[in-house]
Amino acid sequence: xxxxxxxxxxxxxxxxxxxxxxxxxxxxxxxxxxxxxxxxxxxxxxxxxxxxxxxxxxxxxxxxxxxxxxxxxxxxxxxxxxxxxxxxxxxxxxxxxxxxxxxxxxxxxxxxxxxxxxxxxxxxxxxxxxxxxxxxxxxxxxxxxxxxxxxxxxxxxxxxxxxxxxxxxxxxxxxxxxxxxxxxxxxxxxxxxxxxxxxxxxxxxxxxxxxxxxxxxxxxxxxxxxxxxxxxxxxxxxxxxxxxxxxxxxxxxxxxxxxxxxxxxxxxxxxxxxxxxxxxxxxxxxxxxxxxxxxxxxxxxxxxxxxxxxxxxxxxxxxxxxxxxxxxxxxxxxxxxxxxxxxxxxxxxxxxxxxxxxxxxxxxxxxxxxxxxxxxxxxxxxxxxxxxxxxxxxxxxxxxxxxxxxxxxxxxxxxxxxxxxxxxxxxxxxxxxxxxxxxxxxxxxxxxxxxxxxxx
Amino acid sequence: xxxxxxxxxxxxxxxxxxxxxxxxxxxxxxxxxxxxxxxxxxxxxxxxxxxxxxxxxxxxxxxxxxxxxxxxxxxxxxxxxxxxxxxxxxxxxxxxxxxxxxxxxxxxxxxxxxxxxxxxxxxxxxxxxxxxxxxxxxxxxxxxxxxxxxxxxxxxxxxxxxx
Ligand code: HEM
Ligand code: FES
Numbered sequence: 001x002x003x004x005x006x007x008x009x010x011x012x013x014x015x016x017x018x019x020x021x022x023x024x025x026x027x028x029x030x031x032x033x034x035x036x037x038x039x040x041x042x043x044x045x046x047x048x049x050x051x052x053x054x055x056x057x058x059x060x061x062x063x064x065x066x067x068x069x070x071x072x073x074x075x076x077x078x079x080x081x082x083x084x085x086x087x088x089x090x091x092x093x094x095x096x097x098x099x100x101x102x103x104x105x106x107x108x109x110x111x112x113x114x115x116x117x118x119x120x121x122x123x124x125x126x127x128x129x130x131x132x133x134x135x136x137x138x139x140x141x142x143x144x145x146x147x148x149x150x151x152x153x154x155x156x157x158x159x160x161x162x163x164x165x166x167x168x169x170x171x172x173x174x175x176x177x178x179x180x181x182x183x184x185x186x187x188x189x190x191x192x193x194x195x196x197x198x199x200x201x202x203x204x205x206x207x208x209x210x211x212x213x214x215x216x217x218x219x220x221x222x223x224x225x226x227x228x229x230x231x232x233x234x235x236x237x238x239x240x241x242x243x244x245x246x247x248x249x250x251x252x253x254x255x256x257x258x259x260x261x262x263x264x265x266x267x268x269x270x271x272x273x274x275x276x277x278x279x280x281x282x283x284x285x286x287x288x289x290x291x292x293x294x295x296x297x298x299x300x301x302x303x304x305x306x307x308x309x310x311x312x313x314x315x316x317x318x319x320x321x322x323x324x325x326x327x328x329x330x331x332x333x334x335x336x337x338x339x340x341x342x343x344x345x346x347x348x349x350x351x352x353x354x355x356x357x358x359x360x361x362x363x364x365x366x367x368x369x370x371x372x373x374x375x376x377x378x379x380x381x382x383x384x385x386x387x388x389x390x391x392x393x394x395x396x397x398x399x400x401x402x403x404x405x406x407x408x409x410x411x412x413x414x415x416x417x418x419x420x421x422x423x424x425x426x427x428x429x430x431x432x433x434x435x436x437x438x439x440x441x442x443x444x445x446x447x448x449x450x451x452x453x454x455x456x
Numbered sequence: 457x458x459x460x461x462x463x464x465x466x467x468x469x470x471x472x473x474x475x476x477x478x479x480x481x482x483x484x485x486x487x488x489x490x491x492x493x494x495x496x497x498x499x500x501x502x503x504x505x506x507x508x509x510x511x512x513x514x515x516x517x518x519x520x521x522x523x524x525x526x527x528x529x530x531x532x533x534x535x536x537x538x539x540x541x542x543x544x545x546x547x548x549x550x551x552x553x554x555x556x557x558x559x560x561x562x563x564x565x566x567x568x569x570x571x572x573x574x575x576x577x578x579x580x581x582x583x584x585x586x587x588x589x590x591x592x593x594x595x596x597x598x599x600x601x602x603x604x605x606x607x608x609x610x611x612x613x614x615x616x617x618x619x
Contacts, residue, residue, distance in 0.1 A: 160561040181511035278562040
């Protein structure tokens with residue numbers, strides 16, 4: 001770990017006083033990285049790039065944006081029409097939110113498949129989950145800022161979730177709002193926090209990278225580096241590979257910005273917020289849909305716990321369960337490549353999450369299979385039967401058979417149950433019972449046949 | 457000694473943080489807007505109007521005889537949130553409700569005659585499908601309680617003060 005040779009005397013003078021160049025050299029050039037990283041390892045640096053993009057465009061947008069319930073919508077329209085390149089800044093920022101989430105979700109599922117959460121990387125994994133939670137809070141509050149109908153009603157529905165907390169719930173909601181409904185005070189505090197949180201994320205990202213550099217990257221084989229022949233310096237090898245990936249990624253991102261700028265958004269958000277009228281169908285941004293489905297899966301009470309509270313608990317639990325994942329997954333093999341059974345369940349988990357997202361976008365009580373008309377007819381018949389029985393002095397709801405249809409919420413319940421089954425039951429059992437494939441003795445072995453020490 | 461210092465420090469920190477937290481509660485001017493008066497002279501039987509109170513809609517419904525009878529005829533013991541119609545009104549003809557679904561806060565439909573008023577002819581919340589009857593009581597769907605009746609009083613025959 002010798003200091004790099006510095007030819008420039010100015011740089012050397014500075015480095016003696018603040019060894020930042022030594023630090024950079026150490027973390028980038030000398031930092032040994034497994035030589036077998038695949039393109040799935042590009043998404044970490046992409047997430048970092050997206051964070052910078054969001055902060056830069058966000059700060060410039062904030063120069064033109066007005067956080068006032070009467071002016072916010074107009075100021076965003078002014079950004080779109082009158083501010084030079086305002087439309088571009090806004091579309092980079094609004095689509096950037098989506099791109100950021102795609103990248104981070106891929107990054108997380110990469111970790112889930114290759115066992116990157118396992119010892120000794122648990123703290124690294126925790127920091128990642130904290131970043132995800134902070135991102136969600138940031139994106140949620142950012143979406144409120146344009147003060148359209150979806151902004152307003154999304155904020156109303158989500159803040160109302162806290163009213164499910166026993167005893168203090170309503171006081172908490174009033175406190176969050178700073179009033180008796182989502183209004184000007186709410187908008188202002190959301191703007192303040194939307195500005196702050198990305199910088200908190202930067203701080204946690206620094207910790208995340210620090211933790212990463214203690215033990216180094218995991219890799220597709222999930223085995224440790226055994227010596228210098230298993231690694232290459234991060235720079236220039238992975239800086240170039242990451243840049244190449246970033247270039248491809250920016251092509252996709254640009255296609256959205258220039259050709260489908262509102263595809264991922266919701267048209268109702270171009271209607272100014274109106275506290276007296278709720279849009280027919282409130283849906284969050286796509287990246288929240290799976291969680292929204294979990295939230296709504298609970299339409300029944302359990303003992304003293306009302307459905308609303310259960311939904312909120314389940315929604316938070318679906319992320320919090322990731323914190324204990326390193327101990328739930330009992331397998332000593334990290335990489336899914338060597339876990340023939342786990343591999344299939346991993347694919348099912350991905351499908352499960354996609355289905356959850358699909359359910360989250362639907363009205364929960366719409367029929368899943370039957371046609372709207374047949375359901376309507378059966379419901380009319382049932383209501384007529386109840387009315388008739390009630391008129392005859394009987395209890396109509398007991399007398400008549402309530403028609404049953406498979407609805408989206410049932411699919412949501414099934415997929416929610418499966419999600420928790422995967423983490424809470426399957427992984428602990430699978431880790432003990434699965435027969436894993438033999439691990440190569442080193443990262444180099446499959447290539448050089450000699451393994452560590454042989455070859456070079 | 458350490459413990460005492462630590463406890464004292466923690467108490468001091470908590471006291472210093474409290475103004476920051478409490479500043480996020482409704483401010484004095486927000487609280488000051490807490491009552492409004494609504495003029496009822498132009499409201500006809502069967503008509504529903506919406507007024508804005510504390511940033512939220514308040515539904516005022518001048519009920520028809522039929523709606524009133526339906527509201528009173530209900531077997532209260534079968535309700536999720538049992539309340540008689542009489543407990544929810546001052547003058548039976550006038551029903552005053554906070555127009556916020558008790559589930560997650562959407563505004564239920566039903567103020568316009570053309571709206572879907574749900575299976576019980578009161579209000580219907582499109583967000584997750586809660587049905588309210590002509591007394592604003594929850595009958596079906598996820599909402600846990602009846603539509604809230606705000607504090608109000610009649611100043612005279614045609615004016616109501618809400619809040
Ligand atoms: C973690 C990084 C960030 C994320 C995920 C994020 C997300 C979002 C989202 C989803 C919107 C709504 C876009 C729309 O539909 O119009 C938004 C709006 C906004 N954000 Fe951010 N943001 C981030 C960082 C920042 C930063 C650092 C600032 C700096 C102050 C900022 C300032 C703004 C402003 C002024 C708006 C309102 C203008 C508009 O709607 O386009 N954002 N943000
Ligand atoms: S908010 Fe009305 S049913 Fe959910």
